[in-house]
Amino acid sequence: MEGTSPVQSSKNEYSNLSLRLLDVSDIDDFMVWATDEKVARFCTWEPYTNKEDGLNFIKNTVLPHPWFRAICLDNRPIGAISVTSNSGNDRCRGELGYVLASKYWGKEIVTRAVKMVANTIFEEWPHLERLEALVDVENVGSQKVLEKAGFQREGVLRKYFVQKGKSRDMVMFSLLSIDPRPQI
C-alpha cells in the first residue's frame, strides 16, 4: 500500500482518545454498542432493545457508579470502561471492565484506554493495591488487551461464574499499584 504506513494512519484517525463521564445525553451513542450482539457476547447482559432500558442503565448504574467513564473518540462515546470498588478485607482490590463498539475493534483503542486507567486509578484511589480483570477463556481479543497493557496473567479459574446460563472458565489478570505503569 502506498503512502503512510498502517500504524501512522491509524494513529491520526484515532489519536483523539479521551475518558470522561457518561451522561443521559449520550444515550444515542450508548445504544450503538449496547444493541450490538457482538459486543454483548461475553457480557452478562443481553443486547438492549429499547432506549428506555438504556436510560435506566445510565441513571441507575452509571451515574452512581464508583468509577465509570465513556471511552471517547473526538469527544463522542464509542465505549465504556469502569472499575468496581470493594469494602472491608477486599478494599485493596478493584475489578476492571470495558466495552467498545465493534466498528472500532482491532485498533488498540481499548488497550490505550486501559493504560490511561492504569495510570490514574492508583493515584485517585490510594487504598487500591490491585486492579484485576476476569476474561472468558474464549475472549482472546480481550486477553491480548490486558497483556499489552502490562497486566499479569495469574491463572484460569475453572467454571468460575454463570454467564447467560452457562458456567464459564475465566482467566484472571492483575496489575498491582507496585507494578511498573504501562507506557501510554
Add this chain to the structure above:
Amino acid sequence: MEKIDLSRITLRPFKLEDADDFLLFAGDDQVTRYLRWKTLTSKEEALEHIKDVCINHPWRRSICIDDRSIGFVSIFPFSGDDRCRANFGFGVAVKYWGHGIATKAVKMAVPQFFVDFPHVVRLEAFVDVDNKASQKVVEKAGFQKEGMLRKYAYHKGRLTDFVVYSFLSSDLPIVEA
C-alpha cells in the same frame, strides 16, 4: 507419634454439646492463624459461635474422632451470578496435626457437599501463600492449583497473596493413590 486409624474420622453437624471440644481448636491461635475467625476465648463464646454460626451455616461439619469434635469443614455457596461456586475452608486441632486427618476429612466432605448442593459446580479454596500445610492438604485431596492472586485481600490486617485451588463436581470421583 502414635498412628491414628483414619476410619475413626467422621463428619457430622455441630451440636451445642461440642462447645468444650470446639474451644480447644477455635481457641488456639495456631488453628485460627489463617482463618478469618477471631480466636475464641471462652466456653460462652464457643456456645455462641456454635449457635449463631455453625448451626445456621449452609454447610459446616464437625470433623470427629470417635464422635468427638476435633475440627471443622466449612463450605459456603455464593449467590446470583456466582451461585455455581462455593468457598471451602477447614481447620483441625493442633494435637491431631500430621496424621492425614484434614486430608481425609476434605476427601469425605467434597462428594457429600456436591450431593447436598447439586447446582454448585465449583469448590474453591483461597489459601494464604505462607500456609504450606493447608496447600498440601488440598493438593492431596485432589484440588487443582489454578494460580496465585497477588495482594488479593487483607487477612487480619495484612495484605496477602492467596493461592487459589478448585475442585469441580466434574473432577469426581476422587481417585485414591
